[in-house]
Amino acid sequence: MALYAFGSNGSGQLGIGNTIDQSTPQRCYLSSELPGSPKMLVAGGNHTLLQYDEGTVYFAGLPRDGRLHQSGSSMSSIPIFQRTYMSALGNKVKLCSAFWDGSIFVNSDDEVFISGLGSKGEHGTGAKSASVTLQMLPNFPPLLHWSKVVDIACGIDHVVVVLEDGIVYGWGNGRKGQLSHPKEIVWTPRRFTDVGFKVVRAVCGREFTYLVGEPSSGQHTILGSNKWQVQSQAPASVPKWKDVGASWGSILVLEESGKIMSWGRNDHGQLAPHGLPHIKMIAVGSEHVIALTREGKVISWGWGEHGNCGSPTDENGDVRGRWNEIPNHTLDHPMRVIGVGAGCATSFFWTEDSEP
Numbered sequence: 001m002a003l004y005a006f007g008s009n010g011s012g013q014l015g016i017g018n019t020i021d022q023s024t025p026q027r028c029y030l031s032s033e034l035p036g037s038p039k040m041l042v043a044g045g046n047h048t049l050l051q052y053d054e055g056t057v058y059f060a061g062l063p064r065d066g067r068l069h070q071s072g073s074s075m076s077s078i079p080i081f082q083r084t085y086m087s088a089l090g091n092k093v094k095l096c097s098a099f100w101d102g103s104i105f106v107n108s109d110d111e112v113f114i115s116g117l118g119s120k121g122e123h124g125t126g127a128k129s130a131s132v133t134l135q136m137l138p139n140f141p142p143l144l145h146w147s148k149v150v151d152i153a154c155g156i157d158h159v160v161v162v163l164e165d166g167i168v169y170g171w172g173n174g175r176k177g178q179l180s181h182p183k184e185i186v187w188t189p190r191r192f193t194d195v196g197f198k199v200v201r202a203v204c205g206r207e208f209t210y211l212v213g214e215p216s217s218g219q220h221t222i223l224g225s226n227k228w229q230v231q232s233q234a235p236a237s238v239p240k241w242k243d244v245g246a247s248w249g250s251i252l253v254l255e256e257s258g259k260i261m262s263w264g265r266n267d268h269g270q271l272a273p274h275g276l277p278h279i280k281m282i283a284v285g286s287e288h289v290i291a292l293t294r295e296g297k298v299i300s301w302g303w304g305e306h307g308n309c310g311s312p313t314d315e316n317g318d319v320r321g322r323w324n325e326i327p328n329h330t331l332d333h334p335m336r337v338i339g340v341g342a343g344c345a346t347s348f349f350w351t352e353d354s355e356p
Contacts, residue, residue: 001034001036001037001350001351001352002027002028002335002350002351002352003015003027003028003030003034003038003050003081003348003349003350003351004025004026004027004028004348004349004350004351005022005025005026005028005346005347005348006022006023006024006025006026006307006308006310006326006346006347007021007022007023007285007304007306007307007308007343007345007346007347008021008306008307008308008344008345008346009021009022009306009346010046011046011047011061011062011076011077012060012061012062012077012078012079012080013043013046013047013048013060013061013062013343013344013346014026014028014048014060014079014346014348015028015029015030015048015058015060015061015079015080015081016028016029016079016080017029017079017080018079019077019079021306021307022307023304023307023310023311024307024310024311024327025326025327025328025349028060028080028081028348029079029080029081030058030080030081030082030083031058031080031081031082031083032083034052034058035052035053035054035056036052036053037338037339037350037352038050038051038052038339038341038350039051039052039053040095040096040341041283041339041341041342041343041348042096042097042098042154042341042343043061043098043285043341043342043343043344043346044061044098044099044100044101044102044103044116044154044343044344045062045100045101045156045344046061046062046344047059047060047061047062047063047098047103048060048061048081048343048346048348049096049098049103050081051093051095051096054092055089055092055093055094055107055108056083056084056093057083057084057086057093057096057105058081058082058083058084059078059081059082059083059084060078060079060080060081060082061077061078062076062077062078062101063077063078086105086113086134088113088134088136089105089107089111089113089134092107092108093105093106093107094106094107094108094149095149095151095152096152097152097153097154097159098154099116099118099122099154099155099156099157099158099159099172100118100156100157101116101117101118102114102115102116102117102118102122102123103115103116104152104154104159105134106149106152110141110148110149111136111137112124112136112137112140112141112149112152112161113134113135113136113137114134114135114137115132115133115134115135116132117132118157118172120157120158120172120173120185121157121171121172121173121185121186121187121188122157122158122159122171122172122173123135123137124137124140124159124171124172124187124188124189125137125138125187125188126187126188127187128187137189140161140169140189141161141163141169142189147163147164147165147167148163148164149161149162149163149164150162150163150164150200151200151201151202152202153202153203153204153209154172154204155172155173155178155204155205155206155207155208155209156173156206156248157172157173158170158171158172158173158174158178158179158186158204158209159171159172160179160202160204160209160211161189161202162199162200162201162202162211165198166197166198166199166200166213167191167192167199168191168192168195168199168202168211169189169190169191169192170186170189170190170192170209171186171187171188171189171190172185172186173185173186174186176207176208176224176225177223177224177225178204178207178208178209178223178224178225179192179209179223180192180193180194180195180223181193181194192211192223194223195211195221196219196221197213197217197219197221198213198214199211199212199213200212200213200214201244203244203245203246203251203284204246205224205230205246205247205248205249205250205251205264206225206248206249207224207225207227208222208223208224208225208230208231208246209222209223209224210222210244210246210251211223212238212241212244215239215240215241215242215256216239216240217237217239218237218238218239218240218241219237220234220237220238222234222251227249227265228249228250228264228265228266229263229264230249230250230251230263230264230265233263233264234251234263235261235263238253238255238261240255240256240257241253241254241255241256242254242255242256243281243282245282245283245284245289246284247264247265247270247284247285247286247287247288247289247302248265248286248287249264249265249270249287250262250263250264250265250266250270250271251263251264252271252272252282252284252289254279254281254282257278258277258278258279258280258294259276259278259279260272260276260279260282260291265287268287268288268302268303268316268317268318268320269301269302269303269318269319269320269321269322270287270288270289270301270302270303272289272301273301273320273321273322273323274321276291276299276323277293277294277295277297277299278293278294279291279292279293279294280292280293280294281339281340282340283340283341283342283347283348284342285302285308285342285343285344285345285346285347286303286343286344286345287302287303287345288300288301288302288303288304288308288309288319288342288345288347289301289302289342290308290309290326290340290341290342290347290348290349291323291340292337292339292340292349296336296337297325297326297337298325298326298328298337298340298349299323299324299325299326300319300323300324300326300347301319301320301322301323301324302318302319302320303317303318303345304317304318304319304324304345305317305318305345306345306346308342308345308346308347309324309347310324310325310326310327310347311324312324326347326349328351335351335352335353336351336352336353337349337350337351338350338351338352
């Protein structure tokens, strides 16, 4: 398995060994051999996390998280993926997410741990100043639910957690209503009160939260700001969804059919362009999308000013109303792309050897 990245890289968040933006895929460097295909890739403003099924996590980028790597928090950047060593977690992470300057982990015992910087309640502990050390969120999930954590998502400065029973909690910046009511900064986990259905998945935009129910029902709702008409343009339902994602101002839904439904901000071409081939997998970044087609091609569109949509782009750095096919000429022998990931103007894909 090999990992490739391109896009914004000023803090080494691509993990390619330098801090230079890239518009063509570059192979990532890792401190140890990858344990297979990543379970998920998540990113904050200037850092990236790779999580694997056996509970290990690799980190690259700006080291706001003082105990997530071996090299110490004094480094200005970590330009290769280093395996994290978090004894408090038992090195068994089942879910992770990232806000702008921090990271959140859920271990196999459904305990939630947070580290990083933030002044709007991102830590969920009630403290108005965040700590770079890894801290466990006390008394969460609440015992009254007897429920496991099944999903966790972050915006720039708010956090949303979905429990197995479909109940949703959140904390952080809720001034636009993205954390239910009342509209305010939420310093400790607060239950959402205005959903109306069992939630199974959450994704976050800059100032909104998108919640979806079972694919068979198609139930969904958007809480928070209606900027870019992200609420008012929403369809009545999203039946048979396969995956969902949110940029800072738009929402994309991958349907089981391979088509993409999208609405919201589109001034840089963030929404799905017409005529797309059938899509197998999507990853939505801050203002762009990278996708894997059913034929195995990697494509991208949206705001690509840092090279995160490949080339060419227009004079504004956009791939608007069309898509770029991302070349794999950096590969030294035939490989098959099996996954894609995206962050803040960053794009990733991972590959395995093709069958002879």
